[in-house]
Amino acid sequence: MNEMKLLRRRYRFYGRVQGVGFRYVAASAAQSAGVTGWVRNEFDGSVTMEIQGLEEQLDRVVQTLGSARYIRIHAQECQTLPVDLKEKGFRVRY
Numbered sequence: 001m002n003e004m005k006l007l008r009r010r011y012r013f014y015g016r017v018q019g020v021g022f023r024y025v026a027a028s029a030a031q032s033a034g035v036t037g038w039v040r041n042e043f044d045g046s047v048t049m050e051i052q053g054l055e056e057q058l059d060r061v062v063q064t065l066g067s068a069r070y071i072r073i074h075a076q077e078c079q080t081l082p083v084d085l086k087e088k089g090f091r092v093r094y
């Protein structure tokens with residue numbers, strides 16, 4: 001039987017990821033996938049996103065970002081973090 005395990009990951013995306021609607025695509029994909037977390041632009045032109053959910057849900061959000069029309073991810077980093085059971089919803093941080 002496949003165990004359903006909640007995960008939390010921090011992604012850092014590099015490429016054409018600012019000024020192309022990345023954060024709003026991320027928020028829409030997160031809501032559609034049913035994950036929680038946040039996304040924000042960084043001063044170096046990258047975007048950081050923390051998302052929490054089942055592995056399949058996290059993968060779906062990242063896949064949606066990678067196939068979005070104007071977004072071009074050239075590189076990404078991923079780090080697994082402790083789950084935050086108190087977190088509710090997904091938000092765009094400014």
